Amino acid sequence: MTGTPPADQLAARLDVADRLPGAQELRTASYEGLTTAPDVPTAVVDVGCGAGRAVAELAERGVPATGIDPDPRMIALAKGRWPTSDFRIADAYALPLADASVGGYRADKVFHELADCERALTEARRVLAPGGRIVLVGQDWDGLLIDSDRPDLTRALVHARADRIVRPRAARGYRGLLLEAGFTDVSLTVHTTVLTGKAAIPLLLSLTGGAEETFGAEQVTDWIAEQRLRADADRLLLAVPFFLATATAP
Incomplete structure (x- = not known):
């Protein structure tokens, strides 16, 4: 399937x-x-907002938020779902916001798709007021843990999938990126999502797209069959590490 x-x-x-x-x-x-100090603007920009759930949930907390996404279809969908919220078409390198106009910058599962994370952080610093907060969330695509009878093939499939992503290991580099960009009070935590049932199958299948050419159709088919059997027997295990980094704008 293409397109x-x-x-x-x-x-x-x-x-x-x-x-x-x-x-x-x-x-x-x-x-x-x-969360910022009282003298910092409360407004937040959610970069790569997708269908807009975070913008809506921030609004429920009394936080005015603007959702930014480069995909017009996502912005249209977000506006349809949350018509009273502010959504705009733009990318992480050119935010339609004034200098020092927001107190919060959030990007969830975005930086692994950016060719130039450093440039995006420069733009984040521009729109953040001094003392504003930045939050980056993302999974480590090269760090997925999967139980399998074929650990060699599993490792190869994970690495091959990671290699198709622009910056698959961006999340593990959040702390360094933020420090290099001049942010202070940098903190990094890891949150691991553990999936043990059939809900994991779509993500596991995403590892095998185009893998037949590299590993052979028979091996890939057998690997998928093993994971389906594990799910049916409640023996599947997929662990996805998510990094959450926070920092303060100088």
């Missing part, structure tokens, strides 16, 4: 991800990391 999935399919995938074990807790932790 970009329709907006409704993308929305369905986002909804599934939002319901995974620990997803709500991780979003909540990211919101709490945006």
Whole structure:
């Protein structure tokens, strides 16, 4: 299957991800990391907002938020779901915000898609007021842990999938990136999502896209069959490490 999935399919995938074990807790932790001093603006920009759930949840907390996404389909979907919220089409390198106009910057599962994370952080510093808070959340695509009878093939599939991502290990580098960009009070925590049932199958299948050419159709088919059997027998294990970094703008 080629091409970009329709907006409704993308929305369905986002909804599934939002319901995974620990997803709500991780979003909540990211919101709490945006807390600023009383003299700092309360407004937040959510970069790569997708279907807009975080913007809506921030609004429920009394935090005015603007959602930014480069995909017009996602912005249209977000506006349809949350019509009273502020959503705009833009990318992480050119935010449609004035200098020092927000007190919070949030980017969830975004930086692994950016070719130039350093440039994005320069833009983050521009829009953040002094004392404003930045929160970065993302999974380490090269650090997925999967139980399998074929650990060699599993490692190869994980690495091959990671190699198809722009910056698959960006999340493990959050702390260094923030320090290099001049942020202070940098903190980094790891939150591991553990999946043991059939909900993990779509993510596992994403590892095998195009893998037949490299590893052979028979091996890939057998590996998928093993994971399905594990799910049926309640013996599947997929652990995904998510890094959450917070810091303060100087």
